[in-house]
Amino acid sequence: MKVLSAQDVRRAVPMSTAIDAVRDAFRELAAGNFVLPPRQIFGDGSVLVMSAYHTPTGSAVVKKIGIALDEVPAIRATVIWTGAGDQLVADGGSITTLRTGAVVGVATDLLAPADASRLALIGTGAQAPDQVRGVLAVRPIADVIVTGRSADHARALSKTLADEFPEVKFTPGTDIDDAIADADIVCCATSSTAPLFSADALPGRVHVNAIGAFRPTMRELPRDLFATASTVLVDQQEAALEESGEIIDAVDSGTLQRTDLVELGPALSTPPASTGRTVFKSVGIGPQDWAIAAALARA
Known part of the structure; x- marks a missing residue:
């Protein structure tokens, strides 16, 4: 049995590898090669259990997550993966942030303008660095x-990322509308229960990723954004309709129809419209964890 720390995960699976692995997993999901039970939710979302079984290889992953948004770190998780005589137990917090950044990379590669050069990041917590x-x-x-509620946190994260990516200019701030006004890509990674901005604050050509709201009571995106988007992409329709506060609100209000939601797996084979405004909303599903765990098992 392999037992892997957060540092082990980072050393073994760089972001480029994670993106390729997650992209392949969504193709496998679209092909019907996963058994994917519904996520189990306990304590009003404070404990989650996710699992996925990959039928071609007979491998499986189970992840237990404890979430306390008022603590640091907010996510504490453990991943167990079994397959082909191998078994590993790994730090689930690092896998969660890595696979969430990777799926945003997959969606951004699918929908964002090819010449996108300006990114606005909203949120400075544990998920934020991997979004970038x-x-x-x-x-x-x-x-x-x-951008974040705390100027100090925005400055600290900007410095950390600037040290990692010296060729990129990082500017900290707290004004969301100012940050997104000229953005080509916006990434939302917060625990907000109310929309972070209005659609009017966005450019007419922009791709928006939102990964922070994972409960029906949470919302990062405004309803009017969905009304103006050429494509609304989700990791899985069923999960989005059960867990994403902004998707539930948009459907309940009639702003979106269920049939408007495009799933990521099929979209990789048949790309949707990528003009004007596009949105990717992720709540996270088991095949993403399976993808990273399988990559760790191969490493």
Whole structure:
């Protein structure tokens, strides 16, 4: 049995490898090669259990997550993976942030303008750095504005990322509308329960990723954004309709129809419209964890 720390995960699976692995996993999901039970939710979302079984290889992953948004770190998780005589137990917090950054990289590569150079990041928590890493892996980003409620946290994260990516300009701030006004790509990674901005604050041509709201009571995106988007991409329709507060609100209000939601797996074979405004909303599903764990098992 392999037992892997957060540092082990980072050393074994760089972001480019994670993006390729997650992209392949979504293709496998679209092909019907996963058994994917519904996520189990306990304590009003404070404990989650996710699993996935890959039928061609007979391998499986189970992840237990404890979430406390008022603590640091907010996510504490463990991943168990079994397959072909191998078994590993790994730090689930690092896998969660890595696979979430990777799926944003996959979606951004699919929908964002090829010449996108300006990224606005909203949020400075544990998920935020991998959002930037995922986007930088697929687009020629030159400028990143890092925004958060705390100016000190925005400055600290900007410095950390600037040290990692010295060729990119990082600017900290707290004004979201100012940050997104000229953005080509926006990444939202917060625990907000209310929309972070209005659609009017966005450019007419922009790709928006939102990964922070994972409960029906949470919302990062405004309803009017969905009304103006050419494509609304989700990791899985069923999961989005059960867990994403902004998707539930948009469907309940009639702003979106269920049939408007495009799943990522099929979209990789039949790309949707990528003009004007596009949105990717992720709540995270088991095949993403399976993808990273399988890559760790091969490493």
